Amino acid sequence: MSNAYNRPDQLSPELRRRVLDTARRLGYPGPDPVARSLRTRKAGAVGLLLTENLSYAFRDPAALGFLEGLALACEGAGQGLHLVPVNPEREDVAAVHRAGVDGFVVYSVPDDDPHLAAVLSRPVPTVVADQPIVDGVDRVGIDDRAAITRLAQHLITLGHRRVGVVCMRLARDRNDGFAAVDRQEAAHFHVQRARLAGIADAFGPAGVEWARIPVVERFDHTTASGASAAGQLLDSDPGLTAIIATSDILALGAITEARRRGLRVPQDLTVTGFDGIPEGERIGLTTVRQPVLEKGRAAGRLLLGTPDPTRPREVTLDTELVQGTTASTPRTTEERWFGP
Amino acid sequence: MSNAYNRPDQLSPELRRRVLDTARRLGYPGPDPVARSLRTRKAGAVGLLLTENLSYAFRDPAALGFLEGLALACEGAGQGLHLVPVNPEREDVAAVHRAGVDGFVVYSVPDDDPHLAAVLSRPVPTVVADQPIVDGVDRVGIDDRAAITRLAQHLITLGHRRVGVVCMRLARDRNDGFAAVDRQEAAHFHVQRARLAGIADAFGPAGVEWARIPVVERFDHTTASGASAAGQLLDSDPGLTAIIATSDILALGAITEARRRGLRVPQDLTVTGFDGIPEGERIGLTTVRQPVLEKGRAAGRLLLGTPDPTRPREVTLDTELVQGTTASTPRTTEERWFGP
DNA sequence: TGGACTGACCGTAACGGTTCAGAACCGCCG
């Protein structure tokens, strides 16, 4: 029976025809994929775990790029892509245990996320992306810290000293407001923690004490969040010459808010982002471009490729500083040159 | 054992603890999801079949909206979303047979697609979206024909008579060029066929013979395709006053091409789209807005909801004519009124 | 004291494929 479907060479054409015939007559719908998976120990799919609602991934351009790259890799290997449903409110890990997959890709979840723990407890290969290193699992990412240091140094070169920072959520609990250093250092999102540290790396040597640079955190990753966070920064210190956002989405919101307040970008306020999303490119956002699609593809390849004996592998992709038109010398310097 | 994990009420806490303890000691990784699925006859996931490369879905805003809505519905029901890998070149249906899912959603594939046939041969519930009705499966969609008829009538009211049409692929074979009526009528993509018919419905009564309206087809659904198709139309008849595209993506490309030729939109050329994607809204594209997210959600609900005894169900969602700024009275009429 | 009842626990039979060993068969040669 099985042979009739999958191994035509193992039996005579005549018997095969007869088997298939009676199968059809009996209404047999073909081999059951689940039973086959049980026996062969192959599900033919990789699971993807995202921290946010599944649908969030379809809104965030960076996540989307990652998804596209991963899908590309899966497609190439004939593997399905199983999106694991996660309800960030309820800590329901059952979905992770129920997913019939041959491996997991975990994208940007907090390091204390129970779903991540659940994935690691499953006896299947796992690749994490934009995450800190976990014991022995493969990892793909960029050097967030060094990348944003370069960007910050660029601002320092331009003359900025009074800057504010807008960042994404640092932990699973909602904290829409200022984030002190202790919260920053305890951050559970590796990417955000690294980016903040990278900014500090640049400003410290420039004589700006990091603890005095205001950092505003937002739980939701939307342009509206970026706008309100920028507003909060400017309210607390109208003398800021630059706002560094840890994502393009937040930066776009900050620009909107600046304009709303009658501030010209970059003449009155410099704004920078991180990611290099198309919307940012369109308006000439100064940012760090990271190869999101490549990242997804690398994650897929890492998972689906032959499991190298030199376990845990790590792929770090290159980034590029994009000097757009939203950063310039600060107003004060400018005024010094041209008068107020 | 099973009870220890899933039915704490079925055994004493003491025994449960002991079982779990020894399980851990033996390195038991928890119940195997595949075996569980085999036994319970539930995979906990729905399959999604798209005609294009998986990664295409992440580029096309309309598909993306559908995906988001579907993901939302799955999430709500705690179901995973299994994206079936399809290589449009090779007709490899195996992936459909290998997918361990409780049901399928089929989105906008040609009605003669072997993958669709493979899905229908599987003994699981199926919902098709933007497809013609298949025997006894649920369906969700819009009234493409009536919706675009309204749009076309709007153009007729404005005074347009010499129009050209840009449409997406009509069949699985590549045909980048004019599509005669016979090809239109034999189209395997229900949505495209319906939209062309809808345009004909409007222009026929207005005294414009449909067969004389040039229709240009493009295989790839990109703005570049829209641009080249518009170019082909304008080359063949520079006197066109309007271009009707069957999607916003194509319309955006057509606008780019018009501008490149020094034609102002809408003063020199009216361009309309279909879908109501954000990029179109931003530039004020005249189009038909369809609730793509709702469509995805409806598909998910149809599949996951209680299977109504009144089988095949059908959900038709409403559309809205968006009178943007890319359509106006045609140049010739204008000139008649104001002089050249 | 005995019978009915309750609750905890355990053994076993599917679920539906794949795989593999060995049976059956066939023709051929010594």
Next chain:
DNA sequence: CGGCGGTTCTGAACCGTTACGGTCAGTCCA
């Protein structure tokens, strides 16, 4: 005619779980 190499076919074991029925001990009431 027996043995042998080869192919085709059959049967049974196994994958890991859940559902179900049965055993057993303990409790309650007549």
